Amino acid sequence: MKTILDIQRRLLALGYSVGPAGADGVMGADTEKAIIAFKVANGLQARPYIGPITLEKLFGFAVAGQRALGTGEPRWLTFARRYSGLHEIKGKNHAPEILAMWKATGLPFTDDETPWCASMVGFVLESVGIASTRSGMARSYEKWGVKLAKPAVGCIVTFKRNGGGHVGFVTGRDAQGNLMVLGGNQADAVNIKPFAVSRVTGYWWPKGEPLPEGAIPTVESDGKLSTNEA
Known part of the structure; x- marks a missing residue:
């Protein structure tokens, strides 16, 4: 498995700029532009989504089945990161990767407008051999x-929101104490955004998996709380 930092370093080595900060491990706008430029040059769709085909083009070998790098995070979170940048497609067309998530979790939806955060979580879990709720309801994970009792890197976190809920994976905290969450349908995309702790309804860990140790790290954030997960 390749991290965002690995991808940035590879893009730099191939002559693509990832912004003034260089390889910093953050999926920012400049890194997305570099990914799109690379994909267009290699005959792929002009989208910042990083999937197995893009990884193979970047690194010259198939990486989908490789073990995660020694990042100290659970394998499902490392797997989830590969979908960073996946966006809904506006209009009558729909993102095939999101449709595949519905199918993989046994849900009947055939669009990318239906809220899909729970499908994203379920797809990730099922892909690494962990049973999900197989529900489209975010708060089914409660x-x-x-x-x-407290958040841990890679744990599933559930939230309340007007009209429903939200679910994603904890990656850390920002300097303001907000939870940093990797999830789907966050402003219609897969990304990492800060969430107010006051919205949390619980933290959850897969049964049978080794429990995490230590405090969650402080990670970079733009401080703009997530407000759109519908």
């Missing part, structure tokens, strides 16, 4: 796994 009756899943082992409840944790």
